Every structure is written in structure tokens, then in C-alpha cells.
Amino acid sequence: MVTTFQHVQDAVFQRVNRKTLDQVFLSMVETGAKCPPFVSNAILTTAKKVYNLQDSKKEDETLKPGQFRVIGVLAKEPAGKPLKDCQLGECTITLDAGAEDQVIREEFGVTGLRRAKLLRITTEAHEQGIDLTQEDLAYRILNCGLRTVRRDIAYFKQKGILVPTRGQQKDIGPGVSHKVLAVKLLLERKSELAIARTIYHSLAAIERYTVTFARVVFLTREGLPARDIAFLVQNSERLVKEYQQLYQTYNKPEYEERLSEILSHAQSFRSITRKGSSSKKNGQR
Known part of the structure; x- marks a missing residue:
């Protein structure tokens, strides 16, 4: 790729804008909280990390079509511990597997596709050290009712198939x-x-x-x-x-x-x- 003057100029403007926004944030924190610069910089770094602002472009480039990142409870958190006290983490899940999902829908219908996604998503998350809650799956990911998710989990449980959700954590072990x-x-x-x-x-x-x-x-x-x-x-x-x-x-x-x-x-x-x-x-x- 040939680097032109326009490319250099665009890069300069991006750096300037980023720096300006950082400075606005730092100034607001230092003025409002009356804290020294090293504290405001630490707050800025933490904010960028939490909201994926530092390497958001790099992360987007690693995601495949149909994938996105979600937040869930770390799998190491013990069963019964209140969600508000649990540590959270991020994982990448595949909501749309493209042609493969189309084949499943043609063969098994909408119900079959939803169940396939439920298995795939929970397994992907669990393998990355995250256990999603049934509410996460129903309301934020699969856009269906909570009872529907529970029925699907019960269906797989009857067949001895593990669906690793937060609610099923204490059962993880007997199933495969x-x-x-x-x-x-x-x-x-x-x-x-x-x-x-x-x-x-x-x-x-x-x-x-x-x-x-x-x-x-x-x-x-x-x-x-x-x-x-x-x-x-x-x-x-x-x-x-x-x-x-x-x-x-x-x-x-x-x-x-x-x-x-x-x-x-x-x-x-x-x-x-x-x-x-x-x-x-x-x-x-």
C-alpha cells in the first residue's frame, strides 16, 4: 500500500482528535474530582479498558462475520454466589454461522436453529471461561422467552447433553x-x-x-x-x-x-x- 499525503494527514488528525478528547476527559476529572494528573490518567486508562476504546479497531478485525463479544460471569465463580458479587469477563460468541445455520433451519426449522445456537453459544462461552445466565441468552442474545430457553435446556438434559449456563453450573460434570x-x-x-x-x-x-x-x-x-x-x-x-x-x-x-x-x-x-x-x-x- 502506497502512503500518500492524505493518509498521513488523516492519521495526524486522528491522533490530534484522540489526544484532544483525552485531554477534555482528563481536565473534567481533575477539575470535578480535584485529583492530581496521575490519578486522572489512571481513571482514563481504566475507562478505555472497560469500554474497549483502546484496541476496539484491532478487536473488530479479529471478529468473524456473525460473531460479537458479550459479558458474562466467570465460570470459576461458585454456584449460589449472588450475581452482583461475581467477577465478570468477556467472550466471543457466534450468533450467525452463515450457511451452516441456513442448513440447520431448512432441516430442523426455527426451533432446531434456536437449539443449535443455544448449544453453540453456551459452549463457546464456557470454553472461554464464561458461563452465561439463562436471562442473558433469552433477552440479550436469542431474543426469546426465558421459559423457551429453559425448555430447550431440559430437552438436551434428557438426552444427556450439557448446556453450560450459569443456572446449570452445579450440574456441570455429569453431562457431556x-x-x-x-x-x-x-x-x-x-x-x-x-x-x-x-x-x-x-x-x-x-x-x-x-x-x-x-x-x-x-x-x-x-x-x-x-x-x-x-x-x-x-x-x-x-x-x-x-x-x-x-x-x-x-x-x-x-x-x-x-x-x-x-x-x-x-x-x-x-x-x-x-x-x-x-x-x-x-x-x-
Whole structure:
């Protein structure tokens, strides 16, 4: 990109305007609260951090279409603790998955799409250390009634699928995530179509979970720690550990054939990984 005089001038004006706004804020705080400059600067820095003003452009560039950031309760906060006393954090969720959501709507209707979004959003948040409340989901994200969200959670609970919300926090443990359940059912030789209907997902999503599981198993066999595997497969460390536990459970003679079929999905990933290892060795020589 060629830098022109106009680009430089625009950048200068932006810096000037930003500085001017900062100075107005600092002046108002110092005058109104009668505080020294170092205190007003600390207040300004905190305000920018809370309202995402410092790196808002950078954050927007990392969001994919259909994604946005929401605030929720940290998952580490104990059940029963009043919300007003809980620590909050941010997470990125996918409200609209584009073509994949269109496929789900055509196949399962509006109810199926809502349930798919409920599973996806709560899982995304939980994997980032945030548990959304049922009120958050109903009134701020899915725009439906609170009873509707509770009915959907009850539906999945009957099928043994975990919906990790703040209200369900004390139940987190007995259930499994829908991603793990999808692979578990595949190991038990359920068809991908039947699994998709059970959890209101597209066949593409089921395939994606299968590939990720296969890659996790391959890298686990290679001796990599969970944190490194999470980075390589671009998923949370929590999910990696759940997949590893699933592999340990089903790594038995009666599932050997089915497990081999599923692990073949990591073939291309295996080739890339080995090629990368060879390149490193050649570089060291």
C-alpha cells in the first residue's frame, strides 16, 4: 500500500482528535474530582479498558462475520454466589454461522436453529471461561422467552447433553458437551445423520468434530501436552482433555475398527505435521 499525503494527514488528525478528547476527559476529572494528573490518567486508562476504546479497531478485525463479544460471569465463580458479587469477563460468541445455520433451519426449522445456537453459544462461552445466565441468552442474545430457553435446556438434559449456563453450573460434570457426544455416538456406530438430528447440527459440523477428535488423538499419541494440542487444533484445552478422556474410554478391542476409521480423518493433518517435523530437522542440519 502506497502512503500518500492524505493518509498521513488523516492519521495526524486522528491522533490530534484522540489526544484532544483525552485531554477534555482528563481536565473534567481533575477539575470535578480535584485529583492530581496521575490519578486522572489512571481513571482514563481504566475507562478505555472497560469500554474497549483502546484496541476496539484491532478487536473488530479479529471478529468473524456473525460473531460479537458479550459479558458474562466467570465460570470459576461458585454456584449460589449472588450475581452482583461475581467477577465478570468477556467472550466471543457466534450468533450467525452463515450457511451452516441456513442448513440447520431448512432441516430442523426455527426451533432446531434456536437449539443449535443455544448449544453453540453456551459452549463457546464456557470454553472461554464464561458461563452465561439463562436471562442473558433469552433477552440479550436469542431474543426469546426465558421459559423457551429453559425448555430447550431440559430437552438436551434428557438426552444427556450439557448446556453450560450459569443456572446449570452445579450440574456441570455429569453431562457431556455436544461435541464430545457427537464423537461418542460415532464410536458407537450411530450414523452422522442420526447424530445431527439428535443435537440439531449440520453434517458439516459433525464432520468437523470428528476431524478435531482424530487430530487430538494423533497428537496425544505423539506425546504432546494438552496445551500444545489445543494450539495446533485451534480449540480450547478443556475440549482437548475431554476428547482425550473419550479416547481413553473407547480405546478397547471392541472399538478398535471403528476408532481406526475415525482416526483416518487425521491423515492429511498427519502428513502436514510430519512434513513440518522434517523441515525442522533439515533446518537444524
